[in-house]
Amino acid sequence: MSRPSTHPRLTPQFCFNQTALRDFLRISRGTIDDSITQNLNALLTPAHRGFDPSSTSTRQVASPDHGRSLQPEQCEGFKEKVLFPSWAVRSDVLDYCAGVATSPDPDDPDSVLRQIEDSKARERTVDERLDPYSSRYFPREARTESLAMLMRNERAVEKIIRMRTWSLLAERCGMTADSAETAFDKWRVTQRQ
Template identity: 60%
Template sequence: MSTVPHQPGLTPRFCFNQTALRDFLRLSRSATDDSIAQNLNNLVAPGTSTVFSPASTSSRLPRPDAQRGIESAACSAFKDRVLFPAWQSRSDVLSYCASVATSEDPSDPNLIVRQQEDARARKRVVNERLDPYSGRYFPREARTEVLAALLRNENMVENIVRARTWRVIGERCDNGGHEWEDALDSWNRHMNGNRP
């Protein structure tokens, strides 16, 4: 089982560094969600279900549904120790960066350049009869706007990845018939109730 990356220090600088933010999300997803089938296969102890016999390899039959599952204790331990902490770590990063994206950014390095470009655009004389493209002006986006767009995309990806992972877990383990959101909320309530 691959190791889940630790949550980075949450600072505005981390959020505005798109490479670091995307790398953390990518590595965390690849360690848990993208390799969910392998992670679940690691929970099954080989050779514990039946005694090996050479005759068992002569034909291929699908396993009965009762044998496809993984022990509920192993599944619960995986969800509680690996899956939900990874999901919560990514949720914390996305939530923090969303708050950064909606806050004022007085240290934006492109603020002065954008203000100058806006002033020049307002002073420009536009005659679309002579030049149909003279009316075009595409202002630069503030880095908070760029971050907000990135976070919208990453939240959509996160929802898709979690739904797929939860579906695979439901096929191999007992997920209690809950949606992944409910299971994560329940785990959070349980973890917060056990903290000193």
């Protein structure tokens, strides 16, 4: 069985290093959610009856998924020990980095440069008759703004991935009518108690 994602050390530097942040999310999703079919197949036990040579002499007309459903306790174990803990780690990272993105950033190395560029842009003389492009000015965005945009995108990706994983899990395990978020929220409540 796969292992849940490990919790990275949460610091503002981790969040602002968008390569490390994206790599963590990509690896975590790839290990658990993107390979959900393989993870669920790993829960199946080999044939209980052993190999029957006569089974190859006749054509099997049963659907390919016949006998591929999992035992409820296997599904619950996978959800409790692997899936939900991985989702929790990713949720914690996304929540923390979203908080960093909305906080003031006194350590922004580009803040002085942005202030200089802004003051130069205000002092510039614009004559659109001579140069129609002279009024253009595209200020650099602060790294908190860039991080906030990344967090919005990653939350949308996370939502899609969870819905896909949950639908495959429901298909193989015959689970309840709870949505992925509802089931995950219930699990988090039980973990806090």
